[in-house]
Amino acid sequence: MIKDALRSLKKDLDRAVFYWLVFVLSSMFMFTFFHLALSEAVGVTFIYSNNDLPTFLTVFDVFVCIIVIFLANDFYVKKKSQELAVILICGGTYLQLVQFLLLQTGVLMILSIPVGIGLGCLCFPALSVLLKSMSRYEIRLVLGTQSVVLTACVIFMEVFWCTMLNLGYAYRNSICALLRQENETKTRIFPVIRTKKFRCIYPLLYFGCAALLYTCGDGPERMLLLGCAGTAGLWGCIHKILVPGLEKTVSQRWSDDGEKLVYMGLFREDLKMSFVYMVLFISSANILCAMMAGTVGNSGEFALCLISFAVVIPLLAMSFMFRFATEASGRKKQFATLLKIGYGESRIRRIKTRELMCLYGFVMGSSLVYIFSIVLVLAVSGLIPAGVAVVILVIFTASLGICGMINRRQYI
Amino acid sequence: MSNPILETRGLTKVYNMEQENEFEALRGIDFKAEEGEFICVMGPSGSGKTTFINNISTLDFPTRGKVFIDGAEIRSMTDNEIGRFRSRTLGFVFQEFNLLNTHTLYENIAMPLALARTKKAEVDERVRAMAGQMDIEGILNKYPGECSGGQRQRAAICRALIMRPKIIIADEPTGNLDRANSSEFLAMIDRLNKEQRVTVIMVTHDPLTASYSSRLVYIKDGVIETSIERNQMSQKEYFEKITEINASESRGFLR
Numbered sequence: 001m002i003k004d005a006l007r008s009l010k011k012d013l014d015r016a017v018f019y020w021l022v023f024v025l026s027s028m029f030m031f032t033f034f035h036l037a038l039s040e041a042v043g044v045t046f047i048y049s050n051n052d053l054p055t056f057l058t059v060f061d062v063f064v065c066i067i068v069i070f071l072a073n074d075f076y077v078k079k080k081s082q083e084l085a086v087i088l089i090c091g092g093t094y095l096q097l098v099q100f101l102l103l104q105t106g107v108l109m110i111l112s113i114p115v116g117i118g119l120g121c122l123c124f125p126a127l128s129v130l131l132k133s134m135s136r137y138e139i140r141l142v143l144g145t146q147s148v149v150l151t152a153c154v155i156f157m158e159v160f161w162c163t164m165l166n167l168g169y170a171y172r173n174s175i176c177a178l179l180r181q182e183n184e185t186k187t188r189i190f191p192v193i194r195t196k197k198f199r200c201i202y203p204l205l206y207f208g209c210a211a212l213l214y215t216c217g218d219g220p221e222r223m224l225l226l227g228c229a230g231t232a233g234l235w236g237c238i239h240k241i242l243v244p245g246l247e248k249t250v251s252q253r254w255s256d257d258g259e260k261l262v263y264m265g266l267f268r269e270d271l272k273m274s275f276v277y278m279v280l281f282i283s284s285a286n287i288l289c290a291m292m293a294g295t296v297g298n299s300g301e302f303a304l305c306l307i308s309f310a311v312v313i314p315l316l317a318m319s320f321m322f323r324f325a326t327e328a329s330g331r332k333k334q335f336a337t338l339l340k341i342g343y344g345e346s347r348i349r350r351i352k353t354r355e356l357m358c359l360y361g362f363v364m365g366s367s368l369v370y371i372f373s374i375v376l377v378l379a380v381s382g383l384i385p386a387g388v389a390v391v392i393l394v395i396f397t398a399s400l401g402i403c404g405m406i407n408r409r410q411y412i
Numbered sequence: 413m414s415n416p417i418l419e420t421r422g423l424t425k426v427y428n429m430e431q432e433n434e435f436e437a438l439r440g441i442d443f444k445a446e447e448g449e450f451i452c453v454m455g456p457s458g459s460g461k462t463t464f465i466n467n468i469s470t471l472d473f474p475t476r477g478k479v480f481i482d483g484a485e486i487r488s489m490t491d492n493e494i495g496r497f498r499s500r501t502l503g504f505v506f507q508e509f510n511l512l513n514t515h516t517l518y519e520n521i522a523m524p525l526a527l528a529r530t531k532k533a534e535v536d537e538r539v540r541a542m543a544g545q546m547d548i549e550g551i552l553n554k555y556p557g558e559c560s561g562g563q564r565q566r567a568a569i570c571r572a573l574i575m576r577p578k579i580i581i582a583d584e585p586t587g588n589l590d591r592a593n594s595s596e597f598l599a600m601i602d603r604l605n606k607e608q609r610v611t612v613i614m615v616t617h618d619p620l621t622a623s624y625s626s627r628l629v630y631i632k633d634g635v636i637e638t639s640i641e642r643n644q645m646s647q648k649e650y651f652e653k654i655t656e657i658n659a660s661e662s663r664g665f666l667r
Contacts, residue, residue, distance in 0.1 A: 250516075250519060255535040256530060257529070260526075262512075265515040265516075331514075333510070336510075338523075339471075340510065341499060342495045342497075342500075344491050
């Protein structure tokens with residue numbers, strides 16, 4: 001089993017490298033975060049803790065890390081379902097499957113944690129300078145064993161539980177997938193809403209709340225409330241207006257354009273899965289910016305919020321990237337079909353590029369409506385320095401942009 | 413005799429060329445299909461049926477030899493020309509339907525027309541007419557995942573026929589269908605072949621399916637071993653002849 005696991009790891013080296021990279025970045029971010037949280041400036045103890053904000057931030061960051069590792073794990077394990085099915089058919093037990101997968105993820109995790117911690121240490125001087133230049137607060141970061149232990153524990157627990165969860169899914173579906181492939185009949189996850197009566201509420205809610213941020217969104221509580229209402233508006237815009245609208249228009253409007261017909265159909269499918277990430281982007285930015293606004297005057301907590309933002313947004317962008325990569329990996333057959341019905345290689349490349357541009361453009365645009373408004377309001381009200389506002393926007397756009405480019409490279 | 417719509421001369425396909433595991437899947441096949449013929453390709457597993465089909469339908473290219481479709485040699489075409497040619501001359505039907513799960517049946521069927529930049533009104537008219545013929549007009553807005561196997565296969569046939577191709581290439585098209593849907597599919601292909609003179613080349617393992625054809629080509633070890641013309645034979649007589657060929661192949665393995 002050990003040999004098989006290592007062979008399987010070698011066989012999917014490109015996926016393994018991606019997975020390893022997630023571990024490296026997660027451990028680096030967690031390590032930096034814990035270091036800051038445990039530094040003298042913040043002073044979190046995690047025992048009988050009454051530091052409300054840092055404790056809440058820790059839980060929030062760990063939760064985001066869980067999502068990212070789960071999706072990266074899903075991306076890795078999905079490819080293994082056929083191998084798992086073969087092991088099962090050959091008489092393998094559930095325990096052997098656990099060994100098979102845990103060995104692979106374990107090897108990657110062990111190889112990644114020291115690298116992540118090393119990179120985190122290398123970031124300390126640059127981070128101190130950056131924090132000082134942006135917030136004029138000086139924070140001394142000193143290497144401590146407690147944060148190393150905490151990072152390793154969190155990553156280990158997340159990897160273990162995510163692997164077990166995905167294994168459970170793969171176990172139930174692998175043999176079925178091996179025998180029946182795509183023949184099962186699916187039911188529509190998001191039924192088309194036929195009632196048109198209240199549809200206009202959603203864009204009103206989405207854009208209206210964004211506009212209200214400028215007039216009455218300078219308090220953390222109001223900002224959170226408007227963010228939540230805006231997210232509900234976004235949900236309605238996507239599921240009750242955009243997707244049903246595209247279901248109608250793709251066939252009517254673009255039936256004379258072979259490329260548009262395909263990539264808009266693919267984009268429509270991508271939209272259904274991307275909503276949850278837009279919610280995560282907006283709510284994370286909302287929560288963290290609101291917290292940041294409430295920590296003015298406390299250098300440690302302000303830095304912790306900023307670090308959290310710098311940790312959470314790239315991690316969420318990565319989880320979006322993995323989610324799309326998982327989706328894209330299941331589309332090879334579809335593109336082979338397109339080739340068969342007369343779409344050339346160059347056309348298919350163009351279709352993929354445009355689909356990605358539409359998807360990332362939409363996610364970035366609809367999230368930026370809120371993120372931009374929030375940071376602008378905070379900066380104008382003097383709750384965060386202008387430099388920090390720029391950094392927040394750069395972190396968001398750069399994270400999504402880089403992930404989009406990685407997706408493009410892998411997809412095309 | 414009229415000009416063949418499809419012809420191969422010395423068609424040879426070698427996999428893993430100049431490697432330790434070099435394998436000759438097709439060995440110098442000469443084959444002709446006239447317009448309006450219904451040809452069935454049979455043979456044991458691994459005999460080269462699918463390789464043959466892929467090579468005569470531009471999905472793969474021969475290592476040696478030439479393939480002419482409607483007078484054009486496919487090797488002389490560019491990638492874009494092949495795509496256009498494939499979309500306008502050939503219609504494909506596969507065992508696994510090969511519909512895009514992310515698109516509705518309407519969009520799947522309209523795809524070849526959209527690729528050829530046909531006007532919207534004409535696309536709509538042709539898609540609905542074709543769907544009406546196949547009895548799937550009422551489910552055009554559904555996704556393939558929401559339809560039954562028979563409905564999916566009908567949609568795949570609509571897509572294959574929407575460009576009014578000269579040749580239909582079908583690889584085990586009834587493999588995923590129950591008996592009722594298979595018979596319906598075969599009757600429809602037969603009708604198309606007879607009424608619209610569409611050339612059909614179909615791979616199958618099933619003698620009953622093969623008995624709908626006008627000619628049987630039996631491939632074994634990469635060469636055409638036998639070819640039977642149905643001519644005046646009844647479907648029953650033809651079916652028995654096909655069964656006999658299959659049985660004689662199996663008899664060779666008896667101890």
